[in-house]
Amino acid sequence: MGGILMKKKEFSYEGIIHSSWRTKTLLKMNVILIPIFTMITLFLFLATFGEEGTQRRAPPGSPGGGPIENIIGVPELLFWLVLYVVIIPYLIIMIISAFSLSSYVKNYTFEVLENNLVIHHGVFTKTKATIPFMQIQNISIVRGVFDRLFKISTVKIETAGKSRGGPSPGLITIHPEGHIPGLKDPDVIEEKINERLKKYAHFPSDLEEKLFKPEELAFDNFISYILSKMREGEALKTNIKELREKMNYSSTQLAEKVGVPIQTIKYLEEGRYNPSLTLAYKIAKVLNCKIEDLFYLT
Incomplete structure (x- = not known):
């Protein structure tokens, strides 16, 4: 059901992130990796077929030829270099990243409870992060360039304390605490959190009495007294x-x-x-x- 699957329970809403977040993250990785591996391939090509290398290189089988070149020849050498230096490392990175991101999307769930926002996440080690609503300062919805391509959003929740970063599958850094990526309908989670936040908009009566009891006003009374003395x-x-x-x-x-x-x-x-x-x-x-x-x- 889209990027946010809300499941109503008693004082609870559960949600998951959309699978297109995995595709978006892999696309971002390719935007970084492809230019890097292209430069490596170009370097190998120039090193193998460069003018200086051609002048130094004797024909295959001749006394001046290198041992590898005498066996497989220059084109074959370039092929094996590209295979082992470019293709295989790229495939390994993509396979590991795809597996990690798939596991991350599968394990990532969140619950909007009565007093807390609970986030479950992890790739190999599963973690539970609990964010009390009374610590939430602000909620923002972020839609980057790649997010707009896949019509997903990220909900960022700012708290009074600094949240820690979570596991980082592939080359992408992920911050699960106060950070919910891959949502097709972020307004739903924002609305649910805001509903819970309303109860913390005012002081409870017992807390107000404790905070503003007469003895706690001694300092204010002291300042008022000093100012009155100065006016006199x-x-x-x-x-x-x-x-x-x-x-x-x-x-x-x-x-x-x-x-x-x-x-x-x-x-x-x-x-x-x-x-x-x-x-x-x-x-x-x-x-x-x-x-x-x-x-x-x-």
């Missing part, structure tokens, strides 16, 4: 700098005596924010004045 400082001016200089204290000395960073003293002197009552008391004690002498309203 715009209307409140200080005499700290004048009183400090009167006591012949530097900013560093005052900061050390009250136990705060020097930057805090500078912010207070510039009127950027209001200090706490404890800090104001310490500063007043060091500067030998009343707390109300440190500040004035504008």
Whole structure:
């Protein structure tokens, strides 16, 4: 049934990849291999029938001829070279690749369950990959040049973590986790996954209570408090700098005596924010004045 055979079970949909994916992959391999082996054949031909080789080569059977050439001749030598260097290796690669890809297509199945996407794959070793829907970030459908020729697509599933690559039959790299190739109707699997993803679009009520309980907002409250202090400082001016200089204290000395960073003293002197009552008391004690002498309203 096309490239995606959906089989409904309880909270489950099963699918397989289309056999045309195997043909497409073999075609891509040939696009790479044929030019390579053509170049090798051309090199062998030039090496055998090249001008320099012809000049060096004596007629078969003559005292100057090589031992192989004396037995089989130049055309026969080229034939055996092409056979063993080009034809046989090409056939071996294609046979192994065709077998591996056929086994891969046969073993590749996937299930859309209630909470997970499960992918079964493998050539010699079968692997089960489970992708929780809560980790899925994005779903994309890819149709390359060769995919369009065979009217198939690849569904790529981006997750929060990095998925690992699977077995690589032939010369083609295959990534089974979050990667479903050879689908005739990819919209079906996309729709089924999106249906499951909707349940994770909102926080469960119990999780929301845990994440946003009052004690978890302490940091936000702290930031809000600091900002409010900074805004209040715009209307409140200080005499700290004048009183400090009167006591012949530097900013560093005052900061050390009250136990705060020097930057805090500078912010207070510039009127950027209001200090706490404890800090104001310490500063007043060091500067030998009343707390109300440190500040004035504008």
